[in-house]
Amino acid sequence: VDTWLVDGQxxxxxxxxxxxxxxxxxxxxxxxxxxxxxxxxELHLERLAEGCARxxxxxxxxxxxxxxxxxxxxxxxxxxAKLIVxxxxxxxxxxxxxxxxxxxxVAFFPSDAATSAGPAAVRICRTVLSINPxxxxxxTLGRLDHVLARAEWxxxxxxxxxxxxxxxxxxxxxxxxxxxxxxxxxxxxxxSGCGIRGVMRRVVIGQARQLGMEVSETQLSLQDIRQAExxxxxxxxxxxxxxxSCDGQPYALGPFTTALREALVAIGVDECRP
Amino acid sequence: VDTWLVDGQxxxxxxxxxxxxxxxxxxxxxxxxxxxxxxxxELHLERLAEGCARxxxxxxxxxxxxxxxxxxxxxxxxxxAKLIVxxxxxxxxxxxxxxxxxxxxVAFFPSDAATSAGPAAVRICRTVLSINPxxxxxxTLGRLDHVLARAEWxxxxxxxxxxxxxxxxxxxxxxxxxxxxxxxxxxxxxxSGCGIRGVMRRVVIGQARQLGMEVSETQLSLQDIRQAExxxxxxxxxxxxxxxSCDGQPYALGPFTTALREALVAIGVDECRP
Numbered sequence: 001v002d003t004w005l006v007d008g009q010x011x012x013x014x015x016x017x018x019x020x021x022x023x024x025x026x027x028x029x030x031x032x033x034x035x036x037x038x039x040x041x042e043l044h045l046e047r048l049a050e051g052c053a054r055x056x057x058x059x060x061x062x063x064x065x066x067x068x069x070x071x072x073x074x075x076x077x078x079x080x081a082k083l084i085v086x087x088x089x090x091x092x093x094x095x096x097x098x099x100x101x102x103x104x105x106v107a108f109f110p111s112d113a114a115t116s117a118g119p120a121a122v123r124i125c126r127t128v129l130s131i132n133p134x135x136x137x138x139x140t141l142g143r144l145d146h147v148l149a150r151a152e153w154x155x156x157x158x159x160x161x162x163x164x165x166x167x168x169x170x171x172x173x174x175x176x177x178x179x180x181x182x183x184x185x186x187x188x189x190x191x192s193g194c195g196i197r198g199v200m201r202r203v204v205i206g207q208a209r210q211l212g213m214e215v216s217e218t219q220l221s222l223q224d225i226r227q228a229e230x231x232x233x234x235x236x237x238x239x240x241x242x243x244x245s246c247d248g249q250p251y252a253l254g255p256f257t258t259a260l261r262e263a264l265v266a267i268g269v270d271e272c273r274p
Numbered sequence: 275v276d277t278w279l280v281d282g283q284x285x286x287x288x289x290x291x292x293x294x295x296x297x298x299x300x301x302x303x304x305x306x307x308x309x310x311x312x313x314x315x316e317l318h319l320e321r322l323a324e325g326c327a328r329x330x331x332x333x334x335x336x337x338x339x340x341x342x343x344x345x346x347x348x349x350x351x352x353x354x355a356k357l358i359v360x361x362x363x364x365x366x367x368x369x370x371x372x373x374x375x376x377x378x379x380v381a382f383f384p385s386d387a388a389t390s391a392g393p394a395a396v397r398i399c400r401t402v403l404s405i406n407p408x409x410x411x412x413x414t415l416g417r418l419d420h421v422l423a424r425a426e427w428x429x430x431x432x433x434x435x436x437x438x439x440x441x442x443x444x445x446x447x448x449x450x451x452x453x454x455x456x457x458x459x460x461x462x463x464x465x466s467g468c469g470i471r472g473v474m475r476r477v478v479i480g481q482a483r484q485l486g487m488e489v490s491e492t493q494l495s496l497q498d499i500r501q502a503e504x505x506x507x508x509x510x511x512x513x514x515x516x517x518x519s520c521d522g523q524p525y526a527l528g529p530f531t532t533a534l535r536e537a538l539v540a541i542g543v544d545e546c547r548p
Contacts, residue, residue, distance in 0.1 A: 012290060015287055016287055021288060021294055024414075024417060082366070087421075092356070094448055095424045105290065128406060128407070140416070141298055142414070143368065144297065147361075175367075
């Protein structure tokens with residue numbers, strides 16, 4: 001059963017004055033919990049701290065978050081953890097309170113051991129991402145663009161949808177980052193205007209460089225996607241997710257994807273086992 | 275003391291699984307409550323219904339919202355009411371539940387009788403608005419751009435900040451819409467990409483047309499603002515708020531502003547009494 005902790009206490013509710021609820025004034029992390037441990041926790045905490053700094057929310061003590069994560073996970077071996085930090089409660093109005101008390105929410109959703117995600121059929125979404133350099137890269141609590149994009153289809157055979165910015169550039173999936181191989185090089189969308197800087201995206205860029213691959217962050221058009229030699233998605237809970245087809249156009253499982261999946265298995269991303 | 279109702283029950287918390295909290299998956303209205311009545315309630319309900327339709331959230335029965343508003347306001351004569359509608363609770367993941375049960379939150383914040391807001395000193399904010407045609411015009415729960423803009427200053431002599439879109443066009447205030455008089459005509463930013471379509475903005479456009487003024491919704495540059503003959507803000511709780519200065523540049527209280535304020539007083543916006 002799912003477990004939620006609010007400021008260290010088991011809870012099923014949060015105060016209605018929480019600015020995370022009334023204004024989306026907070027950020028979160030989604031973390032794979034495998035064999036009794038939160039995977040890439042250091043990277044998640046680093047991104048959370050960076051987000052808090054950019055939003056001028058006081059970052060909770062890491063030791064507290066670690067302890068509460070253990071408490072929420074209890075004796076489960078596998079699951080998904082969520083860390084939410086909000087600016088806390090305050091009076092009505094956008095202005096942050098003068099002495100806000102940030103609120104910590106730690107959730108744990110138990111699951112079975114990780115299984116490999118098969119190649120995904122994906123689609124192109126009509127709903128575009130919100131552009132805002134001040135929020136770009138962050139996983140803020142305001143995710144309505146992702147919600148509307150994900151609501152575009154119910155067909156269970158479609159695993160994910162790719163989202164574009166208002167100018168038509170492909171930026172990410174509704175719950176994933178995207179990588180393509182073009183002209184023999186690995187590319188992924190740059191995220192200066194929108195999109196979320198995923199932890200698995202960062203891990204994959206690092207692994208690619210260790211394997212001697214050239215990786216660049218750049219703007220990707222729909223045509224770049226259509227003409228890609230390989231296409232895959234990344235996500236903290238899945239690792240690398242090969243794209244089998246996009247709006248019906250097939251993609252082959254190529255050497256970059258295979259080599260990177262092997263590299264991820266070697267650092268504990270079991271979902272990438274073939 | 276502030277009163278909150280969740281699905282018709284007095285409450286101080288909401289379920290932590292509410293998608294309004296975890297994803298900003300909902301919208302709200304802020305309503306002036308004057309002399310025992312919610313002002314322009316029909317217009318607020320109309321905008322709420324339009325927002326629900328655009329987000330594919332089932333609009334709660336209006337009779338329920340009206341009854342809960344009366345219940346929350348109790349015997350108060352004046353205050354601010356807030357109506358929030360979220361997609362309700364659901365399991366983890368952006369995909370809306372197949373049979374969501376929307377949640378209603380009605381809040382009431384008592385206040386003294388409305389007093390006239392004096393001419394405002396305003397500033398230009400650095401934080402820009404998020405662009406997304408799918409969300410433009412709506413008052414969604416994801417308001418972090420407004421929060422960051424409002425957090426840019428603490429000087430109590432600055433009453434409001436003007437926000438631009440990423441292309442530099444002036445769109446609105448952090449909690450208001452903006453109107454300017456340019457070359458003898460009334461103009462207000464068009465809101466196809468971002469910004470909130472305020473109820474008072476709509477009322478003012480209607481009143482201006484009744485007074486025989488030409489009003490156009492258009493793109494406004496910072497230069498248009500600097501060269502405006504008159505500049506004012508609109509907000510449901512304030513009516514028309516003349517701008518006395520913007521980043522130090524003074525504006526005179528001109529004939530358009532004065533005539534529109536008189537017209538608003540005549541339809542019950544007491545805050546516009548001179």
